Amino acid sequence: MSEDKLLPLRQQIDAIDAEILALLNRRAQIAQQVGHVKAETDAPVFRPEREAQVLLKVAERNPGPLQGSDVQTIFREVMSACRALERRVTVAYLGPAGTFSEQAVYQQFGHAVESLACASIDEVFRAAEAGTADFGVVPVENSSEGVINRTLDLLLQTTLSISGEVAIPIHHSLMSKDGTMTAVTRICAHSQALAQCNAWLNQHYPNIQRQAVASNAEAARMASEDATVAAIAGEVAGKKYDLQIVNAHIQDDPHNRTRFAVIGRLQTAASGRDQTSLVLSVANKAGAVYNLLAPLAKHGVSMTRFESRPARMGSWEYYFYVDVEGHAQDEKVAMALAELKQSAAFFKLLGSYPFSH
């Protein structure tokens, strides 16, 4: 009988689990001591640069057979639980629960956090600015649909910094109460999700009405109460509202991803592999943008992202959202930024934080 063979293997697993448990609690005790040291100087509990270093190190050291990314998921939760012994941080996000924004919160902070669902991106900023939340998580850009304008506008005005970045794959599923489309007369989702699945919907359900609603989670809630509604949402939202999958992964771009910014009062220290975000504008004359960016090339700083937004002041002026490799305190980045600041009509450092791709 295979059970006879399983028993000794399970005994070995039990013994190893006891060792892991003892080690985890030893680690937690040290984290508590770290917490006391930090409390003496009112130092920040969440240290994104340190967590990024720990996660990088475990992936590098991992001998297998466990996959590096799975080991990182485990250690993210270990650090989250240890951090919660120091203090449980509160993180505001664009709700309701079950959205990809909530998933981004857990991807950055692990599950031992207090997550605070907000009704709008503005409210996430307000919660973090007012201190109701320690951090906020806001969507910045979707790989198929482009930038989230409201977030870019609010980053321009806020007193907060970007302290981290999370990119998560966005997989949409078509779901209904019974897992079929028999009774369905309406497909509901957030307008971005409808756009991201447009070609698939045209091909498979060209004659079913589509309706944009406030969020995919709201669509899932509607579908759970009404058999004539199907929702497009992530599977987390589907599970939350007990929906069945009609078709999984229906987004037109299989590599569809959304980047989220972690915003807070914290200025993240250098981790060794960092990125810096800034906003610039220049006077409207020929060659101005080219000249503006010259200091980056001069100091050998790579630009990883360049996005322009109209300044909305009547004239055709633009704000440029630029990401560069490195931390603002790295010597060559610091020199390049000082020169950029001198020549730009407007300069705002949004923050430096661990590189996450």
Ligand SMILES: O=C(O)C(=O)C[C@]1(C(=O)O)C=C[C@@H](O)C=C1
């Ligand atoms: O090293 C610290 O500063 C800690 O508080 C410990 C720890 C960890 O568990 O490793 C926990 C929280 C911080 O965000 C970083 C790391």
